[in-house]
Amino acid sequence: MQNKxxxxxxxxxxxxxxxxxxxxxxxxxxxxFILASIVVxxxxxxxxxxxxxxxxxxxLEWAFxxxxxxxxxxxLICIKKPWQYITSFLGIIDLLAIFPSYLSIFxxxxxxxxxxxxxxxxxxxxxxxxxxxxxxxxFLGSALRGSLKKISIFMMVVLxxxxxxxxxxxxxxxxxxxxxxxxxxxxxxxVTITTVGxxxxxxxxxxxxxxxxxxxxxxxGIIAVPTGIxxxxxxxxxxxxxxxxxxxxxxxxxxxxxDAVYCKQCGEKL
Numbered sequence: 001m002q003n004k005x006x007x008x009x010x011x012x013x014x015x016x017x018x019x020x021x022x023x024x025x026x027x028x029x030x031x032x033f034i035l036a037s038i039v040v041x042x043x044x045x046x047x048x049x050x051x052x053x054x055x056x057x058x059x060l061e062w063a064f065x066x067x068x069x070x071x072x073x074x075x076l077i078c079i080k081k082p083w084q085y086i087t088s089f090l091g092i093i094d095l096l097a098i099f100p101s102y103l104s105i106f107x108x109x110x111x112x113x114x115x116x117x118x119x120x121x122x123x124x125x126x127x128x129x130x131x132x133x134x135x136x137x138x139f140l141g142s143a144l145r146g147s148l149k150k151i152s153i154f155m156m157v158v159l160x161x162x163x164x165x166x167x168x169x170x171x172x173x174x175x176x177x178x179x180x181x182x183x184x185x186x187x188x189x190x191v192t193i194t195t196v197g198x199x200x201x202x203x204x205x206x207x208x209x210x211x212x213x214x215x216x217x218x219x220x221g222i223i224a225v226p227t228g229i230x231x232x233x234x235x236x237x238x239x240x241x242x243x244x245x246x247x248x249x250x251x252x253x254x255x256x257x258x259d260a261v262y263c264k265q266c267g268e269k270l
Contacts, residue, residue, distance in 0.1 A: 011078040015071075030071070034097075034120050037064035041117075065101035068117075072098060084266045093119045143233035150229050158222060162189040165215055169208060177204045193219040 017023045037060075043049050044057040072094050076082040085091045096116040166186030173179040178201045179188065188201045192215045203212045262269055 008078045011074060015075055015078060030120075033064060033067060034117050037061070037068075038118055040064070061101060065098050068094070068098045080268065081266050088265075140234070143230055143236075146233035146236065147226075147229045151226050154225055154229070158193070161218075162186055162193055165189045165193075165211065169203065169211060172211065173203055173205060173208045177208070178202070189215060192216060193222060195219045195223070 013020060014022045014026050040057055040060045044054070044061070050057065075085060075091075075094070079085055086095070093116070097120055100116070163186055166189035167182050169188065170179050170182050170185040173185075175181075179185045184201070191198050191201075192212060195216065203209050
């Protein structure tokens with residue numbers, strides 16, 4: 001039993017930690033394979049290359065998938081609480097890196113989703129000890145989570161606004177000016193209030209132009225509100241700035257406080 005635990009500990013050190021030679025070689029090799037697999041997926045989407053090298057690309061995609069599948073299984077084997085890793089952010093990303101290939105067996109074209117493997121490049125911050133980048137990512141995540149309720153309420157208000165303004169424009173302009181239905185008019189209101197302005201539909205009457213001008217002016221203010229909400233939350237996150245600690249040996253979670261003794265997710269001693 002002791003030998004098994006020692007073997008698992010050694011495997012954990014190689015896969016999850018980058019402070020050893022073996023761990024760094026493993027992580028850098030993994031990054032190389034991730035980049036290579038992304039390049040293969042992108043090249044395979046080019047029709048001329050697909051016709052000439054499609055069979056080779058297919059074999060390479062499955063070779064990478066099998067490699068990442070083995071790596072995923074090893075990650076589960078060498079930690080004490082696999083489910084914590086499976087449901088973690090990096091665990092979900094690792095699963096998304098292999099799932100499209102198996103999905104393509106039943107749904108043709110799903111392999112194009114393999115570009116999700118690019119998210120695995122986030123590991124580069126840990127490999128080269130760029131912990132401050134991970135900290136900044138945590139700041140952004142914390143700010144977005146803190147802003148979610150406020151932005152959700154704000155978006156509901158915007159949704160009601162475009163429904164009302166779209167309905168008004170349908171009455172003012174009518175079908176003869178391109179506003180053929182209320183949904184079509186709401187679509188125009190969304191395009192206008194977001195300052196995108198495709199130009200496929202435009203008001204003709206003086207009143208319609210006045211309402212459109214009003215919506216355009218509102219649009220600039222609407223863009224500024226979510227930015228202000230997120231910025232405020234980011235300022236609050238900076239006040240609570242904390243340094244990073246080692247990876248949890250049980251669930252693989254990173255980003256613990258510098259004085260942390262136990263994992264904040266699973267309670268394992270660090």
